[in-house]
Structure formats: C-alpha cells, structure tokens
Amino acid sequence: MTTRREAIKTAARLLVLTPAAVAYFERPTSADAPAESKYDMAKHWWAMSIDIEKCIGCGNCVRGCANENAVPRGYFRTWVERYQAPAYPDEDHPEVDSPDGAFNGFPEKKKDNAKSFFVPKLCNQCAHSPCVQVCPVGATFETPDGLVLVDQTYCLGCRYCVQACPYGCRYIHPEKQTVDKCTFCYHRISKGLVTACVEVCPTGARTLADLKDPKDPIHAFLRDNPVQVLKPHMATGAKVYYKSLDESVR
Amino acid sequence: MEPVTKLVEGFMYPNEVELQWSILIVLYPYITGLVAGAFILASLERVFRVEAVKPTYRLALLTALAFLLVAPLPLQLHLGHPERSFEMFLTPHRSSAMAMFGFVYLWYLAAVLVMEIWLDFRKDIVLLSRTAPSAMRWIYKLLTLGSQNISERSLQIDDRVGYIVTVVGIPSAFLLHGYVGFIFGSVKANPWWSTPLMPIVFLFSAISSGISVVLLIYMAATRLRRQALDMRCLDTMGSYLFYLFVIDFTLEMVDLTHRIYEAGESFQSLDFMVHSRLYFSHIVVQIVLGTLVPLALLGSAQLWRMSEARRKSVYALSGLLIMTGIFAMRWNVVIGGQLFSKSFLGYTTYKLEFATREGLLAAILLMILPFIILWALVKLLPPWTTLAHEAAGGRDGGNT
Amino acid sequence: MKEAVHLVRLAALFAAGFVAFLVIRQMVVPAGFGKYGHFRAGALDDIRARPISYAGHGTCEACHDDQHNVLAKGKHAQVSCEACHGPQNRHAEEPDKVKPVLPDTRVLCASCHESNSAKPKKFPQVVASDHSGGEPCKSCHVPHNPKLSTEKGQ
Incomplete structure (x- = not known):
C-alpha cells in the first residue's frame, strides 16, 4: 500500500511539478497518524538498560525482533554475542561467536578456565550519532525523543551510515535496497508498549527506559550500578547502558 | 547461511559479513584523482608558467573533463536507489561530507573545468562554426553562445578570465580530491580510514596518477598521429612526476610509521590484515611495484643520462606502474577498510563478481568510458595546434 | 563591454541554471521536511504506524x-x-x-534451560537429554508454575 502511494506520489511530482500538487499528495501521510497524535515526543528520551548477568543467550530477543519487524533472515537489528575470555596469558584474545546472530541460541562450547558470558547488542540510539552525521540527504535522523530512525522512502542506499556505525548495527535491506536498523520498536513504544526484545526477554536482561520520566527505574539503575556503554571512546552518546560489561567486549 | 560464514575468519558483527562498498567505490576516488591530477598538470603551464608542458595543456584539460563526467557513474551504479540521488541537491545534509561533495563536484565541473575549456577553445569553436560540415556546425554554433567575436581584445579578456578560473581551479581541484579523502578520513568508526592525513595522501596520489595518465595519453596520441614526441615536455613531466611522487610516498610512509609506532587498539588487527589478505595488493602491488620501482626508474632518469628511446620507455613504464599502484592504493583503502571487523576480532572476504551491477565487468566498462568520451572530445575540440590555429596565431601566438 | 558579450551570456546561462535549480528544489522537497530536524517529518508517522x-x-x-x-x-x-x-x-x-x-515444551523449555557454560551460574539449567530423556517437560512441570510440588519437601 505504502509503496503504491509512494509510486503515485513520485509520478505526480515528476509530471506536475507544482507546489499545490505536491501539497495535495503529501496530505495523506500526515492524516494517516490517527491515535498516535496523543504521543508527545517532547516528553520522552528513550534509552535501554542491559544487565549482562541476566542474559542466558536464548535468542528470544533476536527471534522476537525478527517477528515484530520482519527482519530479513541473515540480517540483524539485534543479536547476541558469546564472549569466552581465556585466563592469562591469553586474556587479550577472547573467543567471540554469534552463530546466526543467536537466532537459535548458542550450542554449548566448553572452554576451560574461560570467563564466559553473553552480550546482547542492538542500536545504541546514539545522541551524537555518527551515522546520522554522514547521511547525505537526511534519510536517517535523530528524533526529538532520542531515537535514530530511517526514512525508508528517502534513503538512497549509499551505505555511508553503515560504514560510520562503530557497532555494526546497520544493514542494507536486501529487498528494499535501503538501510535498515533497530527502531527501538518506535511503533510500539509510542503506543505505550515496550520493545519486542524487551517484551520477550524471559529474564528481564533488557529494560526499556525513558530518561525524561523521573519515576523510571533507569535512574536507580544508573545510580546504583557500575554502568558502561559500548566503545565509550567513540563519543557517540550511546544510550544503551550495560551493567557488568566486561573490559574485553568490543 | 553456510557459504557466507565460510568467508569469515574469527568474529565479525553479524551485519558486517557483507561488504558495503565494492570495486565501483574503488573507481570513484581513482577517477576523481585522475581528474584532479590532470587539472593540476594543466595549471602548471597556465599559472606556474612551466612552458615545457604546454603541448599537454589542452589535452590535460580534456582528459580531466572526460574523467570528471564519468566520476559520478560508479556512485550512481552502486546506490540502492539511484533515482533518489537528486535528493543530495534538494536536502543536502550539511554535516555530511558526501552531500557537500555533490556541490564541490558541480562547482568544479561547471565553474572550473567547462569554463576554462570553453574560454581556451572559444576561438577554435568560432572558427569551426564557420568551416565545419553542416551537422557539426550547429553544435559549434551552439557552443559559441551566439557570439562570433574573436577580436584581439575579446581573446585577451578570455585569457585573463581563464587565468582567474585556473587560479580558482587549483584550490578547487585540491578541494575536489581532498574531499574524497575526507569522506574516508573522517569515518572515526574505521581506524584504517580515520586519519587527518587521508585527504593529503589522496591529493598527492591523485596528482601523481593524473600526471601519469596524461603522460601516457600524450605518448599514445602522438604515436597514433605519427608525430614526434616533444622530449622537453616529456622530461619535464617526468621530473614533476618524480618529485610529486616522492612527496606522496613520504606522506604514506609517515602515515604507516605513525600507525606502527602508536600501535593503538586496532593495530594488531590491521597489521595482520596487511600481512595476510592485503599482502598482495598492498605490499606487492602498491608499495613495491607501484611505488618503489617507478621511483627508482624515474629517479635514475633524473640522475643518469639516458638515450631518448630509453627515457621514453622509462616514462611510459613508470606511468603505467604508478597508475596501477595508485589503483591498488584506492583498493586497499576502500576494500581493505571493510575486510576487518570493527570489533577487531575477525576478517571477512571480498568476492569480486564479474557480470553483475557492481562487478568487474561494470568496472572495466567504466574505465573504458572516459577514453571514449575523451576521443569524442578530441574530435570535437582538437587540442593539437591545428591549421586554423596557426593561421589565426593561437592563443598567445600573436606575441611570437 | 561589447567585447565580453559572450561572457555575459555564459554568466546568464549559469544564473538561469541556478534559478531553475532553486525553483525546482522549492517544488520537490517533501512537505514537512525540516520541521523537527533535517528529515521528513512524515517519516515519524510512517514508522509509528507500522503494525505490531x-x-x-x-x-x-x-x-x-x-x-x-x-x-x-x-x-x-x-x-x-x-x-x-x-x-x-x-x-x-x-x-x-x-x-x-501450544508450544512443544521439549523445544521451548530447552531454549532457556539447556545447560550452557556461558550462562549465569545461578540460572537453573539441565542437560535435557539426561534430565528427561526426551519426555515432554510438561509431563512433570507446569510451565506456568514449574517448581515440582515434591521439591518443597526435598
């Protein structure tokens, strides 16, 4: 439906380049947002907390995300990594794997004396987002409520943002040929639901957070725990906060 | 999934397995580099008064134009939605190097190159609009913009304006290719790219490759036209090529030394890559064959007396090697920068396809295309000193 | 400036091109672009409107x-x-x-509780094949309240 409307819109633009025509065809987009008009962007600043000690590597989040967002197989808006950091003298060479992004969890892989744990990953919804910085046309952007989103009807597919993301969170959608990534389930959280990955996480390892809400448990989480973001030296303003993140995690 | 995972060694973030920028994106800095280099060579004569390279002046301008017209094509071909590329001009994102490049490109194309060529060839265009066969005459008439004025005074004005355009053109050419370097050098997520030296290294390698391509085209065209090579011109080009290439090599070595000495977070990963997957293209082709050998050849031509025939082959061979080496350099930057994981824990493989949209065939065709365009441009605007030119006295022939 | 008429024409050509660009740009830039930042404001609604x-x-x-x-x-x-x-x-x-x-508990339960050395030590895990020998978990456990009543006494 959307694609057909887009096609008609584009055709109309090419045929009659008049502002009136453009305004006419633009109208449905803004009229399309029914109930969501209640949602006030100014009142939210989305983030996520992740407790590494609770993650069991079941892959429910990966499957849940794929179900909710029709993520093409082989590409990942969220995934889980397994770190196995050996003891001295090999502590600098952790063994890391993420078979099929942990879509089917992890097969047992014993490693003696290794520090082993799972690390869930997803877009960090950076406040100083390097991917947004490089987008040549404004097809990916930071929203007033603190998300980094992609306008699928405007993206060129130049892939510069994929190069600029230090975390490997972006991919080119094989059918749409535009860039795609985690939206923090914007279509859910703007309706008062939590993200799909948070909804289906059986251990509560992930928690959606709204930093602008003074009652949100995130404030206690950040205050009471040693917390780290991924690659802090990149100064991306990442907003996915990890508790008990090991030094070896990249 | 199975064949994909086989390309990976160690660990990559799952979305990283697929390379984003293909051989077409290797061509893009390569081609823009040739443009910038050819233009700098042309400006040597115009602004820096290196009279010896005059025989290549107009040829260099046309070469620059031919390559510049092709430069955006690999980008277009690579885009997921080429039909949306005009958005870059509609809503350019000011913080994006790529968006600004669109404007730099247009500026360079319209305000510098086309303008300078038009001013320089205007007299020929007017004369040809009178003498050319009827079909062609209309094209020339169009190009005159309806002004047949080739009086001494008007040509003097053209020369002055052309000089200003060239002066503006030099920083523009630097900007054009420096910007390409910046597109890579400013990606902080990628340690292989992220260095403030990138624009400068790109620039000097661009100049070296641009001089090489004009040198080769000049030698080939002279042979095809059964004319004698101007050895003074060739020697001058050879020596400039040598000096500029020394600077280029020094800059690259500064970069390399700095990386090795700092040995930062990414060093082990990059070092391993250079010694394994990039060994052939980086060490063998770029550094040894593409840099050390031509430097030795060109250097020996500077140091020792050689016969004309030997000098010719030294220049031709060096030009070819430099062009190959600089292509390898672009390859190593673009492809090399995507072979390692941003986790520094693993490596992927680039599989060059053949007859696909972003395959080898497309790349070869895109490299042939500028030569076809150049051939057409040379037919349209003969850069050689023509009979008409001599009869009317040439651009500054009036003074001689 | 009779001698520079061709230059004036070229300048006019450039100016015309520039004006045409500005006019077309004004027409084709999507409505609402720039309302909240450098993007099409309607994209927010598009994304929010996706089905759950x-x-x-x-x-x-x-x-x-x-x-x-x-x-x-x-x-x-x-x-x-x-x-x-x-x-x-x-x-x-x-x-x-x-x-x-209804999900098959043999598969479902194992996806969390199958033993794995990278799982947190406190998390209850079994090697399913040893633990139940292929018997569905719900033969003994009630998934909604999995603790066996006999366990209380143990």
Missing part, C-alpha cells in the same frame, strides 16, 4: 487473568506471555478466528 505483532502482556492479562494469577505465584512471574507463546496480536484482535498453538 506482539500484543504485550497487558493485553493478554485482560482476558487470561486466570493464567496470569497462576504465573504470578511461580518462578516464571517475570516471563511475559508472548516470550513462550509467540506473537499474539492477531489473536488479541480476533480471538475467535486466530487461535494460538
């Missing part, structure tokens, strides 16, 4: 409060319905037409 698959446990509990009461008393109180039952928004919208299928 997971109804959320609040929706499930509205009808299935009996199941929820059982769940709330047991070890699985924190596990939301759709973590095991899968996305049920279509069921929530058309409860009579779309019926959820």
